Amino acid sequence: MRNEASDVLNQFLQGDVDAFEELFRQHQRAVYGWILRITRDPATAEELTVETFWRIHRARARFDPAQGFEGWARRIATRAALDWLRASRTKYELSLEDCAEAAAPAPADPAVTAEIRMKTAQAFGRLPLKLRIAATLAVIEELPHKEVAAALGISITAVKVRVFRAMRLLRNDLEEQGITP
């Protein structure tokens, strides 16, 4: 089984399209899910999954099989999503607002009204990209800091610092709008 996987990776490195398709079939769901967590828009996630696998194919000469395909694919997917976030700010902000609108009120905390949720989502969309993506993965998606650090290519401490700064900026933004979180 391990040898089979290693064969597929070696064939992929040599440019074999069938091996690439096999890797695509194995990992497309994980890559799509990862991008969806960042962009929160299914159509965009599909588009970026295609982009990610195209980038993977182009960069195959730099792939080190010892590092594992999944982590490498995730880093490329993260970069593709970051490029999209930089280029499509308005679309991303609208998708955040849609998510906030669709979010059901928490029964445990009725004080968090629809308006507060919407303003929080809008303020989140205004955060610097690096802080926003770290907070998206570590806070909203509750992924382990180690996983987030590996995907972003930074240290675990840097993830914690970015999350802390994101929360502080978010709170300041909401306070400026008269909302005391």
Add this chain to the structure above:
Amino acid sequence: MNTHDEEHMKKLLRQALPPVKSDAGPERDLWPAVLRRLDAETASSGWAGFNSAWFDGALLAGLVGLVSIFPSAIPVFLYYL
């Protein structure tokens, strides 16, 4: 901001933007789109190769033409090679 405030903000953020379902998958097969993208790349790189070959040929033809009209220019070309 203390730890309590940070945790409170995290909770508020999760209420505003709930996590995406982790089992979500694409609604269509994306492999044909990946193949189309790869084919487009191959076609464009082939076109670039053709363009560069055409340009090299034209440059060489121009040079040969120039040298046949002005043979005295040969030492000048050789000097700059």
